[in-house]
Every structure is written in C-alpha cells, then in structure tokens.
Amino acid sequence: MPEKQKINILWFTKDLRTSDSESLYKAMQEDLPFLALYVFDADFFVQKQFGFRKIGKYRTKFLLESVEDLKQNLAKQKIPFLIKYGKTEDVFKEISEEFEIVKIFCQEEWTKEEVELQAKIEKAIPNAIWEKSYSQFLVHPLFVFKTLDKIPMLFTSFRQKIEKNLLIRPEFESEDLMYDKPEIHFKSDTISLKSLCFEDFETDERTAFPFSGGENEALKRLHHYFSETQNLSQYKQTRNGLVGRDYSSKFSAWLSDGSLSSVTIYYEIKKYEEEFGANDSTYWLIFELLWRDFFRYISLQYKDLIFWKNGINHQKYFVENNKALIQKWKNGKTDSDFVNANMLELKNTGWMSNRGRQNVASYFCKILKQDWRIGAAYFEEMLIDYDVHSNYGNWVYLAGVGNDNRDRTFNPEKQAEMFDSNQKFRRLWLKK
Numbered sequence: 001m002p003e004k005q006k007i008n009i010l011w012f013t014k015d016l017r018t019s020d021s022e023s024l025y026k027a028m029q030e031d032l033p034f035l036a037l038y039v040f041d042a043d044f045f046v047q048k049q050f051g052f053r054k055i056g057k058y059r060t061k062f063l064l065e066s067v068e069d070l071k072q073n074l075a076k077q078k079i080p081f082l083i084k085y086g087k088t089e090d091v092f093k094e095i096s097e098e099f100e101i102v103k104i105f106c107q108e109e110w111t112k113e114e115v116e117l118q119a120k121i122e123k124a125i126p127n128a129i130w131e132k133s134y135s136q137f138l139v140h141p142l143f144v145f146k147t148l149d150k151i152p153m154l155f156t157s158f159r160q161k162i163e164k165n166l167l168i169r170p171e172f173e174s175e176d177l178m179y180d181k182p183e184i185h186f187k188s189d190t191i192s193l194k195s196l197c198f199e200d201f202e203t204d205e206r207t208a209f210p211f212s213g214g215e216n217e218a219l220k221r222l223h224h225y226f227s228e229t230q231n232l233s234q235y236k237q238t239r240n241g242l243v244g245r246d247y248s249s250k251f252s253a254w255l256s257d258g259s260l261s262s263v264t265i266y267y268e269i270k271k272y273e274e275e276f277g278a279n280d281s282t283y284w285l286i287f288e289l290l291w292r293d294f295f296r297y298i299s300l301q302y303k304d305l306i307f308w309k310n311g312i313n314h315q316k317y318f319v320e321n322n323k324a325l326i327q328k329w330k331n332g333k334t335d336s337d338f339v340n341a342n343m344l345e346l347k348n349t350g351w352m353s354n355r356g357r358q359n360v361a362s363y364f365c366k367i368l369k370q371d372w373r374i375g376a377a378y379f380e381e382m383l384i385d386y387d388v389h390s391n392y393g394n395w396v397y398l399a400g401v402g403n404d405n406r407d408r409t410f411n412p413e414k415q416a417e418m419f420d421s422n423q424k425f426r427r428l429w430l431k432k
C-alpha cells in the first residue's frame with residue numbers, strides 16, 4: 001500500500017477568525033501542509049436538553065455566516081478549507097483514510113461536551129499530536145496562575161489581583177501569512193439553514209441589533225462603536241440600556257464564536273484611549289471583558305459543577321418544574337410586564353440586554369422558583385451569543401448557587417422604573 005501523505009489539521013471550533021489566531025499562526029510554522037476544517041457537528045444539531053435544542057435558528061444563521069466569512073478570509077491566504085456536516089470524529093476518520101494526520105491544531109476546551117468530543121477524536125485518531133491554545137481569554141492562564149493559586153470566589157478579588165501589573169499577550173499576526181504548501185483536496189458539504197432543519201426567517205425590525213456573523217462584520221462593528229461614533233467614551237453610562245444599537249458594544253455574539261478576539265478588543269481600546277482619551281467608560285469595557293474571563297476561569301476550576309443544580313458551592317437549591325409557569329415565562333405572559341417585554345425580545349430576535357437577562361433569570365429562579373437549569377437551557381437554544389461559560393456562570397450566580405451567596409432578588413417593578421421609566425422598551429415589545 002502506498003504511504004499516505006502526512007498532513008496537519010487546523011480544526012476551527014469557537015475560534016472562527018484568521019486574525020490573532022494562535023492555532024493558524026502555529027500551523028503556518030510547520031513544514032507539513034495543513035487542511036483547515038470546520039464541522040457542523042450532527043449531534044449538536046439534534047440533541048435536546050429539558051426539551052430545548054442545543055442551538056436555535058438565530059445562532060445557527062449567525063454561525064453559517066461566520067463560517068462563510070472564514071472561508072473567504074482563508075481563501076485570501078490560499079489556505080485549503082474543508083466544511084463538513086456529520087459527527088466530527090467520523091469526519092476526522094474519513095480524512096485519515098486518505099491522509100496521515102500528524103498534528104491537530106485547535107483551541108483548548110474544558111467543558112463537558114467539548115472534552116467528550118475531543119476524546120472521541122483522540123480515539124479515532126490515536127496517534128495524532130494535539131497542539132491546543134487558550135485563545136479565548138483576554139488574560140492568558142500562564143499569567144493568571146502565576147498570580148493566583150486558586151480562582152477566588154468573588155469577582156472583585158479576582159479582578160483586583162489580576163489588574164495589578166496586568167499583562168496581556170501580544171496579538172498573533174496570523175491574518176497576513178500566505179500558505180505556500182501543496183493544496184489538499186477534499187470535498188466540502190453544502191450546508192444551509194434548511195439542511196440543518198431550520199426555516200429561513202426575516203430579522204424582526206424591532207431588533208436591538210441586526211447581527212451578521214463573521215470576522216469582517218465584527219471588525220466593522222468594533223470600528224463603528226469605537227472611532228466612528230466614539231460611543232465607547234459613554235459606555236459606562238449607556239451600558240444598562242434596553243433599546244437601540246449603541247447602548248452597549250454588542251460584541252458578545254462575535255466573541256462567542258471566536259470571530260472576534262478579546263485581546264484584539266483590548267489593544268483597540270488602548271489605541272482609542274491614545275487618540276480620544278481614557279475615561280471610566282474605556283476602562284469599563286475592559287472590566288466587563290474581565291467578567292467574561294472570570295466565568296471562564298470559574299468553569300476551568302469547577303468543571304462540570306457549573307451545570308449542577310446545586311452549583312459550584314453545593315448550595316441546596318429547592319426547585320419546582322412547573323411546565324405551565326415555564327411556558328408563561330418563555331412566551332412573555334408572566335405577571336411582570338418588564339420580564340414579558342424582555343422574554344418577547346429574546347423569542348423574536350435571539351437577543352436580550354444584560355439588564356434584561358439579569359431580571360428574567362432572577363425572576364425565573366427567585367420568584368417563579370423554577371429549576372435554573374431549565375432557564376439556562378432555554379437561553380442556550382435562543383441566544384445568538386450563547387457561550388457556555390458566560391451563560392451557566394451567570395445563571396448559577398443569579399440562582400444563588402454560584403459566585404454570589406447573597407440571596408438577592410431583582411425587583412422587576414423597581415428595575416422597570418429605573419431602566420425603562422418612559423416605558424419605551426415595554427411599548428416596543430408589548431404593544432398589540
């Protein structure tokens with residue numbers, strides 16, 4: 001039998017970008033040719049939890065756009081890119097029937113489903129060498145664990161310790177490297193919303209933001225929010241808003257599938273501060289990106305406990321599973337018009353503001369007293385920016401079984417008075 005050609009694989013997962021890509025940068029340094037790969041994993045599109053899909057139509061559309069954009073960016077660098085639908089381990093097996101896979105470059109993961117998937121690939125391709133990178137963090141684990149032995153329970157102590165002599169790794173200059181190795185031919189699948197069993201849909205005209213996936217759109221949004229409009233300079237005052245495109249950055253959707261890197265955002269903030277001046281608002285965006293990191297470090301430390309009913313602190317959580325109440329919450333038919341408006345926004349657009357998310361989650365856990373995991377699973381299906389660490393981290397936090405032991409309940413009436421005093425938001429979503 002002729003020897004198989006040796007190749008490496010650059011496996012994209014939640015790092016759908018060509019700029020600041022450690023994996024792409026490293027794959028380019030190797031002598032062997034490589035094939036870039038993205039798999040729409042079949043299990044992921046059919047699995048359900050608490051009756052909800054793992055991914056709904058909003059995120060699926062966004063993901064399709066992100067992968068298409070990645071394809072175009074990789075083509076500019078002449079990098080061969082394979083897009084497949086199926087079980088990821090089967091795709092790896094199929095490739096290994098034609099080629100000897102020597103190394104797999106990808107993002108490091110530690111949450112349950114991601115770890116299980118990597119284990120299936122390891123079993124299918126036992127001899128491959130894995131080169132994993134922590135490209136999803138703002139503050140690299142090497143720095144964090146040099147500073148801290150253990151991740152503190154409270155965000156404030158995490159932030160204060162990390163901010164002392166904060167060191168952010170430089171960006172990887174990966175987007176201009178040209179691929180000059182032999183092309184690897186492998187036939188991609190044609191994948192669409194329809195082939196993934198979703199109906200096509202129009203964006204609701206009331207949406208807070210008409211999201212489009214992909215690195216190019218992410219960078220466009222960044223330049224709009226920063227230099228074009230200088231909205232960043234008012235971020236701290238506007239970030240609790242509910243209506244409109246610019247009350248917050250809306251970066252989360254691109255951060256979640258990795259088409260935008262938080263390190264890139266950081267350096268863009270620094271450039272912005274040099275040009276337009278630093279203030280509380282420019283700092284506050286970094287502060288929020290540290291919250292994002294914090295929840296990643298919490299999941300890294302507590303692993304699967306973030307999915308457990310009693311959470312990371314083993315707090316007893318008494319819950320009900322009242323289907324009628326949950327249905328009312330989902331469909332915006334509770335006793336609170338503020339909660340209802342937020343839930344209708346989510347249902348119709350895949351988006352909800354941070355203020356809205358805090359209120360509806362607190363209402364679900366503390367007032368309706370339902371199992372927080374059901375609320376989190378509904379968010380997982382619906383949110384365009386769903387991210388395992390931020391979603392489950394925030395839900396355990398609000399359910400009182402995470403990093404906040406204070407038994408706090410948001411009062412939706414008071415919150416509506418504070419953040420929607422003119423009822424603009426409620427009128428937008430509740431009007432007949």
Ligand SMILES: Cc1cc2nc3c(=O)[nH]c(=O)nc-3n(C[C@H](O)[C@H](O)[C@H](O)COP(=O)(O)OP(=O)(O)OC[C@H]3O[C@@H](n4cnc5c(N)ncnc54)[C@H](O)[C@@H]3O)c2cc1C
Nearest residue numbers: 248249250251252288292354357358361386387390391394
């Ligand atoms: C119950 C609940 C569930 C959530 N689920 C998700 C989720 O699945 N995916 C997700 O990205 N965020 C989630 N968040 C966090 C937050 O609501 C969103 O990140 C934010 O609303 C996104 O809007 P933005 O990008 O305009 O935020 P901005 O206010 O512009 O903030 C900038 C960035 O900071 C990070 N950030 C801000 N607030 C938080 C926070 N509380 N926790 C973690 N990171 C934060 C995000 O990456 C965000 O894009 C959740 C919050 C709650 C209360």
